[in-house]
Amino acid sequence: MRVKYLFLFWLVFVIFSSFLPCRASYAGTKPPPRNPNSAKGCALCHYRWIDTFFILGKGSDLVEYDSKKVVASPEMCYSCHDGSVVDSRAENVNHFGHKTNVPPPPAMKIPKIFPLDENGKMQCSTCHTAHGVPSRPGTDTSIFMRSPNDKAQMCIQCHPDMSGGKKRGNHPLNLAGKNNKKNIKVSWQGKRQKLTCKICHSAHGSKYEAFLSKNPSRSGFCLSCHPDKYFISKEGERKPFHAVNIKPVKARIPGRLIKMGARLDKNGEIVCRTCHKVHKNKHKKNLLIIENDAKSGLCLTCHIDKQYVKYTKHNLGNTAPGEKNLQGKTVKETGLCSACHLPHKPARKLSGKKDITTRICLSCHSKGNVAAKVNLSGKTHPLKINPFKKRENSITKININREKFSLPLFNKFGVEDINGDMVCITCHAPHGIRAKPNHNMPNKYFLRKKTPIICKECHFEKFSIAGTRHDLKKSSPSAKNILGQTAADSGLCGSCHLIHGSHKGFLWARKTDSRDSKSNRQLCKSCHNKHGIAHKKVNKGFSHPLKRHDINEYRRAGLPFFDQNGKYSAKGDLSCYTCHDPHTPRIRNKIKTVSFLRKNPPLICKSCHTDKFAITNSKHDLSGSGKNSAILCKTCHWVHNANNSFLWAGKLVRGNVCFDCHNKDGVAKKKVLKGASHPVNISVYDKGILTSLPLFDKIGKKSKKGLLKCYTCHNPHKGTSNNFLRLENSPSPLLCDNCHPGKGLIVNTDHDLVFSSPGSKNILNKTPAQSGTCGVCHLVHNSTHKFKLWARNFGDGVNIYEKACNSCHSKNGPAKNKIPQIASHPLGKLIKNIGRNIKGKPGFFPLFSSKTWKPVNTGDIFCPSCHNVHQWSYQASLKGNRINLEGNALNSFLRPPAATQICKDCHGLDSLFRFKYFHKLNIRKIKPG
Numbered sequence: 001m002r003v004k005y006l007f008l009f010w011l012v013f014v015i016f017s018s019f020l021p022c023r024a025s026y027a028g029t030k031p032p033p034r035n036p037n038s039a040k041g042c043a044l045c046h047y048r049w050i051d052t053f054f055i056l057g058k059g060s061d062l063v064e065y066d067s068k069k070v071v072a073s074p075e076m077c078y079s080c081h082d083g084s085v086v087d088s089r090a091e092n093v094n095h096f097g098h099k100t101n102v103p104p105p106p107a108m109k110i111p112k113i114f115p116l117d118e119n120g121k122m123q124c125s126t127c128h129t130a131h132g133v134p135s136r137p138g139t140d141t142s143i144f145m146r147s148p149n150d151k152a153q154m155c156i157q158c159h160p161d162m163s164g165g166k167k168r169g170n171h172p173l174n175l176a177g178k179n180n181k182k183n184i185k186v187s188w189q190g191k192r193q194k195l196t197c198k199i200c201h202s203a204h205g206s207k208y209e210a211f212l213s214k215n216p217s218r219s220g221f222c223l224s225c226h227p228d229k230y231f232i233s234k235e236g237e238r239k240p241f242h243a244v245n246i247k248p249v250k251a252r253i254p255g256r257l258i259k260m261g262a263r264l265d266k267n268g269e270i271v272c273r274t275c276h277k278v279h280k281n282k283h284k285k286n287l288l289i290i291e292n293d294a295k296s297g298l299c300l301t302c303h304i305d306k307q308y309v310k311y312t313k314h315n316l317g318n319t320a321p322g323e324k325n326l327q328g329k330t331v332k333e334t335g336l337c338s339a340c341h342l343p344h345k346p347a348r349k350l351s352g353k354k355d356i357t358t359r360i361c362l363s364c365h366s367k368g369n370v371a372a373k374v375n376l377s378g379k380t381h382p383l384k385i386n387p388f389k390k391r392e393n394s395i396t397k398i399n400i401n402r403e404k405f406s407l408p409l410f411n412k413f414g415v416e417d418i419n420g421d422m423v424c425i426t427c428h429a430p431h432g433i434r435a436k437p438n439h440n441m442p443n444k445y446f447l448r449k450k451t452p453i454i455c456k457e458c459h460f461e462k463f464s465i466a467g468t469r470h471d472l473k474k475s476s477p478s479a480k481n482i483l484g485q486t487a488a489d490s491g492l493c494g495s496c497h498l499i500h501g502s503h504k505g506f507l508w509a510r511k512t513d514s515r516d517s518k519s520n521r522q523l524c525k526s527c528h529n530k531h532g533i534a535h536k537k538v539n540k541g542f543s544h545p546l547k548r549h550d551i552n553e554y555r556r557a558g559l560p561f562f563d564q565n566g567k568y569s570a571k572g573d574l575s576c577y578t579c580h581d582p583h584t585p586r587i588r589n590k591i592k593t594v595s596f597l598r599k600n601p602p603l604i605c606k607s608c609h610t611d612k613f614a615i616t617n618s619k620h621d622l623s624g625s626g627k628n629s630a631i632l633c634k635t636c637h638w639v640h641n642a643n644n645s646f647l648w649a650g651k652l653v654r655g656n657v658c659f660d661c662h663n664k665d666g667v668a669k670k671k672v673l674k675g676a677s678h679p680v681n682i683s684v685y686d687k688g689i690l691t692s693l694p695l696f697d698k699i700g701k702k703s704k705k706g707l708l709k710c711y712t713c714h715n716p717h718k719g720t721s722n723n724f725l726r727l728e729n730s731p732s733p734l735l736c737d738n739c740h741p742g743k744g745l746i747v748n749t750d751h752d753l754v755f756s757s758p759g760s761k762n763i764l765n766k767t768p769a770q771s772g773t774c775g776v777c778h779l780v781h782n783s784t785h786k787f788k789l790w791a792r793n794f795g796d797g798v799n800i801y802e803k804a805c806n807s808c809h810s811k812n813g814p815a816k817n818k819i820p821q822i823a824s825h826p827l828g829k830l831i832k833n834i835g836r837n838i839k840g841k842p843g844f845f846p847l848f849s850s851k852t853w854k855p856v857n858t859g860d861i862f863c864p865s866c867h868n869v870h871q872w873s874y875q876a877s878l879k880g881n882r883i884n885l886e887g888n889a890l891n892s893f894l895r896p897p898a899a900t901q902i903c904k905d906c907h908g909l910d911s912l913f914r915f916k917y918f919h920k921l922n923i924r925k926i927k928p929g
Contacts, residue, residue: 045071045130073117074100077124096211097204100124104158111157113146127154127203152197162197162279169281173197195225217265218245222272229272229344231413238356238413242343245269249416251302260289275343296335308432310336312446320370340364340430355384356414357423361430378501384421387458400458407448407457427454427499451491462583466492469534470582470596476533481509496582505566521546523566524576542642547573550702554608559598579604579639602632612717620716620724622667636716645700656680657700658710676779676786681707684739691739693726713780730772742877746870747773749880750815751893756884757814762791777804787853798824800853801862805869820919825861832858833902845895845902866918867893889916 043050052060059065103121104110114126128144147154151174156163165172174194200221202213214221223230231241247269253262261281263273275298276287283291292298300307309315316323316339317331323339324330325347331339340360341347348363350356364371386409387400402418407427409420424430428446447454456463469475472495473487479495480486482503487495490509498509505523512522513529527534548554551561551573559579561572585596597604606613615621615632622635637647646657653659661668684691685705693713695706713735715726722728727735731754737744750756753776754768760776761767763784768776775791783789787800795806795813802823808815809823827850836845837857845866847859863869872880873891889897903911917923 045076074124077128096206098122098127098211100126108158114158149198150196151194155197155201159197166285166287169277169279169283169287171200171278171287216273217271218269219271219273222276226272240341240346240350240356240360242275242341243413243415244271244274246415248302250305252304253302257289257301262289292335294332294335296337299335299337299341306337306431309430312432314340314430314432314446316370323370355410355412355421355423357410357425358383361424361428376500378498379503379505379507380501381422381427381499381507383423386419386421405457407454452493455493463492464585465583468585470496470585472496472533479533482511483509508566521576524580524582540641542645542647543640544574544579544647545645546575557607559604559607601634605633615717618724619668656710658714658716674782676783676789677781678713678789680709680712684708689739693735693738730775731769733772733774736772736774743774743870745872745877745879747879748882749872749893750884751869752776752880753808753814755880755882760814763793764791798827799848799850799860799862801848801864805863821921822919822924823863825865825918827860829860829906830858831861831902831906836902843896843901845898866895866898866915868895869893 047063048054048066052058053065057065100123101121103116103119110116110122110126116126117123127146129146130144145154147157149155152163161168162170163173164170173196198213200213201211203211206212208215212221214224216222219230229241231239231243233239245265247267251270253264253270253274257274258264261277262275263271265271275289277289278287281287281289283289285291288298290298290301310317313319315331315336317336321330321332325334325338325340325342326345326349327334327338327342327347329338338347340363348360350359350363351366352359352362354362362376363369365374365376366372367375367377387405388402405418407422408416409418409426410423411417411420414423427448429448430446432446433448444450449457452463465471467474471487471492472479473492477487481490481495481498483490483498483501485494494509496509497507499507502508503512508523508526510523510526512526525539526532528537528539529535530538532538555561555570560568561570561578562575563569563572566575579598580596581598582596584598594600599607602613612633620636621632623632634649636649638649639647642648643650643652644657648657648660650657650660653663659673660666662671662673663669664672666672683705684695691712694702695704695712696709697703697706700709713726714724716724718724718726722730725735727738729735733744733747746752748755752768752773753760754773758768762771762776762779764771764779764782766775771791777791778789779791780789783791785794788804790804790807792804792807794800794803795808795810797803797806805823807813809819810816811819831847833845833847834857836843837847837855838844839846846855847857847865848854848862849856849859853862868874870893871877872885872887872893874894874896875890885891887893898911898915900912903915907914914924
């Protein structure tokens with residue numbers, strides 16, 4: 001008994017002495033151990049060995065006595081590992097860890113080196129020991145462990161069914177270096193490591209299911225090592241892989257698959273674990289939950305709607321059994337779906353920059369590939385457009401109700417999205433559609449709906465063409481498109497349009513004349529030609545121009561314009577379909593239209609030619625003063641098959657459209673041109689005359705260097721005032737002044753009878769106010785005198801000019817107070833004015849022929865030789881001030897003083913006297929000096 005107490009005393013002494021500081025001399029002579037000495041701290045855990053508890057068997061003032069063994073209990077471990085220190089010990093408290101205080105599963109065999117407690121339960125001490133510290137480097141992987149675990153050896157001893165790699169239905173382990181043939185990047189805490197259990201699982205500190213070390217949601221855990229399996233590239237482009245992290249739209253994950261271990265994310269999204277099971281998988285190949293056999297069992301388990309592909313031409317196992325995918329496998333080897341789809345890599349070689357679905361389609365439907373016979377070449381229906389979005393470069397009206405729209409749209413990732421765009425599979429169902437119960441054959445061309453119903457989904461406004469002359473099934477059932485199809489074969493739309501392989505513009509399906517430079521016109525002329533099916537509606541002669549120099553004036557007409565490729569363009573030109581809508585012949589805005597026009601005439605004409613509608617109810621309105629407005633324009637103009645570029649609907653009389661009515665038998669016989677009129681068909685440009693009035697070439701087109709025509713001065717559409725003149729000419733001579741600006745200086749002078757003699761009348765019995773300033777002396781039309789189109793009765797005189805002047809300067813004329821005593825210069829003097837015959841130059845002095853009355857270089861002096869009847873003073877190019885002035889030798893409508901020029905050639909120093917008193921006979925007889 002005594003010996004026993006001595007032994008216990010010695011043991012307690014040893015324990016307490018281990019806490020005493022060592023002497024410096026001892027520390028200096030003996031190096032510290034390589035690993036810490038656990039014996040020094042025994043009492044920290046084995047406090048029942050302290051004398052009070054162990055010998056006396058009672059508690060102390062600080063700690064109650066506990067008869068239970070607590071050394072290996074979790075509570076004892078947590079007395080230190082309670083998270084109070086910010087290191088790895090915090091993981092045990094703050095997060096979940098390996099289960100304790102529970103027995104292992106019945107089927108699990110725990111090796112003897114991993115002890116359970118007296119109740120057969122797992123505790124911290126099952127895996128850890130406070131005494132078993134390895135005496136070698138690398139303790140970060142095995143410190144206080146009952147067994148090394150750097151290669152997951154410890155985990156595998158208890159969980160052998162989780163190892164063995166794919167052969168045993170588990171994820172491979174220990175992949176690194178040469179063993180990692182796929183070069184999978186495995187990293188942990190920023191370091192490259194071997195793939196072991198602890199890469200995926202954390203025995204302490206996990207907050208996720210199955211003690212996973214990272215959040216498994218959205219496939220993030222798997223993609224950490226397998227980033228190449230993600231279906232979106234770094235550039236944001238969709239890869240032809242199976243999508244993950246998305247909620248399925250058409251696919252359905254069956255309950256039996258969930259029971260087999262398939263997992264969905266929290267919101268039902270597909271993740272990697274939907275198809276793969278990484279442990280205890282019965283199907284060893286690729287750890288798939290269901291083996292993807294030659295019948296594509298895994299794919300069709302969820303994609304039930306795709307199973308009908310086996311009955312179609314897209315089942316390459318039947319139509320191209322030798323065709324191999326990029327893995328070098330046939331459909332028979334790897335399954336029905338594998339010809340076009342592989343879950344984590346492309347099945348076919350893709351090319352181009354279009355959307356992913358189009359690129360997949362073209363991998364077969366292109367030259368040199370298995371479906372080259374159905375080559376999607378040429379122009380095709382536009383893709384990557386949203387049918388609900390208004391497009392500025394299109395006149396296509398798409399007023400679709402989103403709720404009624406039944407075709408699928410897709411976003412850039414190939415996922416069905418009502419806000420997405422149109423792609424190939426919007427209209428085509430490449431896997432086929434079950435048309436009706438017990439009938440698995442798809443519609444023709446894999447269309448989601450039969451034609452033309454599928455076209456109507458977007459273009460329902462075009463379907464009013466049915467039953468009209470443009471419905472070739474009715475009007476020309478034997479006509480064929482470029483594919484040799486009749487209207488019965490191609491359908492209502494296919495007669496004129498091809499979704500694939502069409503001509504440029506409007507997906508045109510009929511032959512066109514490539515010699516026609518205007519591609520906009522080619523489409524219509526493919527039927528409207530002398531050999532075409534619409535040969536009764538052929539355009540001959542002149543038609544409305546399709547390219548106008550003044551097109552910018554009509555940009556706001558509300559009608560569409562098109563470029564040379566037939567594409568709508570706000571900056572384009574006119575085309576046939578600017579006015580005609582070939583699909584809408586009947587009712588538009590509750591009004592019955594004709595000839596497929598976008599608007600009924602004359603409203604469609606008014607869209608561009610608003611300024612021409614001032615003709616309504618005028619004398620030029622031959623429709624009956626507006627009673628029959630539909631023929632307002634048509635009475636004079638034909639849009640097609642007219643006689644000249646004015647689209648003239650009548651006859652050309654003497655090459656002039658005006659004379660078609662203005663002749664003795666015409667509708668305007670009261671306004672027939674008789675006698676002398678202003679010259680037409682002359683080039684004012686060659687005469688040096690500048691004008692803002694329009695000039696026209698020989699066929700009636702506007703031209704800056706063109707000829708003067710009737711419609712240079714007259715605007716036949718402008719209404720009733722001023723005889724349809726383009727500019728006012730009475731009382732102000734704006735029209736005449738536009739071409740003859742020097743003549744307008746007569747206004748408000750003595751020669752302007754509007755001011756000086758308002759009561760006088762011309763030969764048409766019109767006052768100056770009625771005829772205008774110019775009309776007092778000149779008649780543009782129907783003058784009885786060819787000379788200057790004279791509008792007054794001639795007076796007395798020896799030459800035509802003198803007679804013309806004396807029509808006013810006579811005792812009964814408006815200038816009866818200005819009658820010259822003598823007016824004539826002697827004739828036949830052979831005067832020459834070389835150097836003084838240039839009009840507009842200083843010293844201009846014209847001479848005239850007494851026979852022709854025309855200006856000549858050697859001739860006689862007539863009234864206009866000295867007088868410029870349109871300008872009061874040669875010193876100022878000004879109009880008059882409505883004051884009747886008494887003139888002198890420096891004004892009085894005189895040219896620059898002839899006395900200092902041509903007069904002195906004959907009269908010398910006497911010329912000034914003779915010039916000044918030329919008209920005063922009584923003074924001229926008195927010689928000076």
